[in-house]
Amino acid sequence: MRSWCALYVDAGYLLASVATRATGTSLRSGIEVDHERLIEALVAHATSSSGLPVLRVHWYDAARNSVPDQSQGKISLLPRVKVRLGRIGFDGEQKGVDLRIGLDMVAHARNAAIDVIFLVSGDDDLTEAVEEAQAQGVQVMILGVPGKNGDPHGVSRHLQGAADGLDLLAAEALDAVVSPRVGAAGKPALPPSQPQPPVPSPSFFATRRSASEPADHGTPSPVEQTSVRADPALVYSTRTGAAATATSESATAEEDAHIDQVVQRVLETWLRSATIEQREELLTGRPAIPRDIDRALLLDLSGLLGVYDLTDTTRYRLRARFWANVDRSQRAQRITLSARR
Incomplete structure (x- = not known):
């Protein structure tokens, strides 16, 4: 045989x-x-x-x-x-x-x-x-x-x-x-400024069904504002859009550097191939992050930190930094367009 x-x-x-x-x-x-x-x-x-x-x-x-x-x-x-x-x-x-x-x-x-x-x-x-x-x-x-x-x-x-x-x-x-993958040449990094949705009150933390799931799907539950030290950045659940504040004790400088590295790479890679329609969908769908982007953010940060399952706080900070980088890219584009005029 x-x-x-x-x-x-x-x-x-x-x-x-x-x-x-x-x-x-x-x-x-x-x-x-x-x-x-x-x-x-x-x-x-x-x-x-x-x-x-x-x-x-x-x-x-x-x-x-x-x-x-x-x-x-x-x-x-x-x-x-x-x-x-x-x-x-x-x-x-x-x-x-x-x-x-x-x-x-x-x-x-x-x-x-x-x-x-x-x-x-x-x-x-x-x-x-x-x-x-x-x-x-x-x-x-x-x-x-x-x-x-x-x-x-x-x-x-x-x-x-x-x-x-x-x-x-x-x-x-x-x-x-x-x-x-590289998209058509000459496209702007992001579409011109879009109306932003109202920022929800930062008094809710999103809960998850399972600690092993890579995304947040639960219903937000209220917490006392005095129970945590507020971080300057608002953070969001990718699905519920609930805002929260992350505890500054867990936000080490090393983790911040890793988060920034991951966010920059993922966003730059996505922008190289995304169509204008996809970029507009990203902005109009805020604060929800498209699943393929969110999955890459979580997977890349887990690998960089050597952690199998990221904490809720780290996930929140990661997604907040993603939107902060999107905003920064939009501002840079508006400055460039103004200078050309």
């Missing part, structure tokens, strides 16, 4: 990681990707590393109502590539992707369809699936993306410890197929 290897690709991890390598932020919309050549690089690595032919590439991503977008549709037409889609929930988070990866790995291992698994992911939640596949006699290797410093980007130590080994994709192969 012929031996095979197979690839199980968490597209969210892969594309966020190569985006970070190319632009300094995990914002997927900030990069151009030649998906066919990227998948060819994955196959070439798996074949070379294992000495076995690749049976199939399993590509896992999320989509609205599990309906593939244009890019996912093109990927599904590539030979020996199977696209498996989870869904995007009402809160903008992907649902069911990790579960699909784990179930497929274990099922294929039990059926003796493959001998070596290459898992392109860094998610700790897949650790148990890795161990179950190994119990069926299959070797499981993690295939990671190298950061600019050469270390694997975003791979859980727990997952790495459970796997049979960690390989890194060739940096030159990634750099050849991924590049920063």
Whole structure:
């Protein structure tokens, strides 16, 4: 019976990681990707590393109502590539992707369809699936993306410890197929000044359903103003728009520097490719931050701080700094336009 290897690709991890390598932020919309050549690089690595032919590439991503977008549709037409889609929930988070990866790995291992698994992911939640596949006699290797410093980007130590080994994709192969996305030349950084919504009273803190969720979805609950020391910046929940004041005790200078670094990179990357309509939507939707931008802000700051789950206070400060940078960009643009006149 012929031996095979197979690839199980968490597209969210892969594309966020190569985006970070190319632009300094995990914002997927900030990069151009030649998906066919990227998948060819994955196959070439798996074949070379294992000495076995690749049976199939399993590509896992999320989509609205599990309906593939244009890019996912093109990927599904590539030979020996199977696209498996989870869904995007009402809160903008992907649902069911990790579960699909784990179930497929274990099922294929039990059926003796493959001998070596290459898992392109860094998610700790897949650790148990890795161990179950190994119990069926299959070797499981993690295939990671190298950061600019050469270390694997975003791979859980727990997952790495459970796997049979960690390989890194060739940096030159990634750099050849991924590049920063740039929009049409001559666009202003942001549209001219827009009417701003009224600032809500800073006497409410937004609560969350779960401490592990990356976004705030709960109903604001009142707190006593005297219970905290007010920070000068108002902060907002990305969904409820509730304002709050952050405790100055937790706002260290080092954290502030990291927050500013993340916000600047994400905003600059997004602005390079955003259309005028998208920029206007950003401003008119304030204080809600678009999900892809908010996800990149949270993911990048978590990686920079080395913290898996950011505190509410840190999330609030991060979002406040984002809007402060948007305002600063608008002011700079108005000054430039006035000087030209």
